[in-house]
Amino acid sequence: MMDNFWVALGAVVPLFTLLFMGLIIKRLRLMTETELEHTNRMVFKLFFFCMMFYNIYVTDLAHTVRPKLMLFGGLGVLAVCFLATALVCWGDKDNRHRGAMIQAIFRSNFVLFGIPIVGNIFGDSALAIPTMMIAVIVPIYNVLAVFILETFRGGRFALGKILLGILKNPMIMGAIMAVILRLVEFPVPKPVLKGIGQVAAATTPVALIILGASFKGGSFHNHLPQLISCVAARLVIVPAVTLSLAIYLGFRDIELVTLLAVFASPCAVASFAMAQQMGSDADLAGNCVVYTTALSCLTIFGWVFLLKTLGLF
Numbered sequence: 001m002m003d004n005f006w007v008a009l010g011a012v013v014p015l016f017t018l019l020f021m022g023l024i025i026k027r028l029r030l031m032t033e034t035e036l037e038h039t040n041r042m043v044f045k046l047f048f049f050c051m052m053f054y055n056i057y058v059t060d061l062a063h064t065v066r067p068k069l070m071l072f073g074g075l076g077v078l079a080v081c082f083l084a085t086a087l088v089c090w091g092d093k094d095n096r097h098r099g100a101m102i103q104a105i106f107r108s109n110f111v112l113f114g115i116p117i118v119g120n121i122f123g124d125s126a127l128a129i130p131t132m133m134i135a136v137i138v139p140i141y142n143v144l145a146v147f148i149l150e151t152f153r154g155g156r157f158a159l160g161k162i163l164l165g166i167l168k169n170p171m172i173m174g175a176i177m178a179v180i181l182r183l184v185e186f187p188v189p190k191p192v193l194k195g196i197g198q199v200a201a202a203t204t205p206v207a208l209i210i211l212g213a214s215f216k217g218g219s220f221h222n223h224l225p226q227l228i229s230c231v232a233a234r235l236v237i238v239p240a241v242t243l244s245l246a247i248y249l250g251f252r253d254i255e256l257v258t259l260l261a262v263f264a265s266p267c268a269v270a271s272f273a274m275a276q277q278m279g280s281d282a283d284l285a286g287n288c289v290v291y292t293t294a295l296s297c298l299t300i301f302g303w304v305f306l307l308k309t310l311g312l313f
Helices: 002-028 033-057 067-091 095-106 110-122 128-153 159-167 170-183 190-214 221-248 253-264 270-277 282-309
Strands: none
Touching (some): 002 110, 002 190, 002 282, 033 128, 033 170, 033 190, 067 128, 067 221, 095 221, 095 270, 110 190, 110 253, 128 159, 128 253, 128 270, 159 170, 221 253, 253 282, 270 282
16 A cells, blocks of 8 residues: 555656746746746747657657557547536536636646656656657647637637647647658657757656746636536546546556546646637636646545556556
8 A cells, every 4th residue: 555655646746846846936036927938938839849759759659659548538538528518508607617617627737747647657668658649639629629719709610720720739740740750760860869858858847847937826706616616527527537437448557547647637727828818717717727736736646546556557
């Protein structure tokens, strides 16, 4: 039992140590808001590109691509979004609430939390599998988020524009470039690849520190019932249902932990910015990010501890 406890603790403590460092930066005012925005943009456009490129380029794609895992992950996100839409529309009549709530329930911070969770448990050599999942999950998240938010503000859903935007996403560009170079067997010079690998290794630590430094508290009194519902759904209900189904279907070890990272991670940081830009309730979306991230230190620990105790990885 104690061994399982330490495995679970080792999975979450590094993540929240980095977030805490970000809070210290914020507290000591070591970076201005403008500097944080510029650093965050650099991480998104350059670091994430390098992370996706390196992790895919240096791995054996034949052993990394898991069609069953990718299919389950993609269909799982679609199913969660569909059910969340039905339940939210039944329980809340305010369209500004609806868009923010649905996005908070189905869209997790898999990129920032998923990769380190798997790495902390299985080691860096196992990162290729969750990295490949990013290439499936992120496009689905983006398309569904725009569709939901546009629908509830009465806007027009332009699929072509959305797909073009997804192709321009640095993570997707990095994955595509890595796959192409592997297929044509183009050798990237070792000194260049080493530099890219060093940036890739720094991506998660820097991104989590910036996330911690960017945290902002907000008033939640006007939407407390909605906030509680979203937090409970994102951290407890969604992982309970999806992981139970995954276990029933035979997913184990690194595949199961990858699915845990997809469905048990807190709300995506990008959900706040999109809600703000697309006429949804940005305060509710922002509080969902803050509170799910804060409480996920307990819930992710709980899920990892439970799965480890059951001998599923």
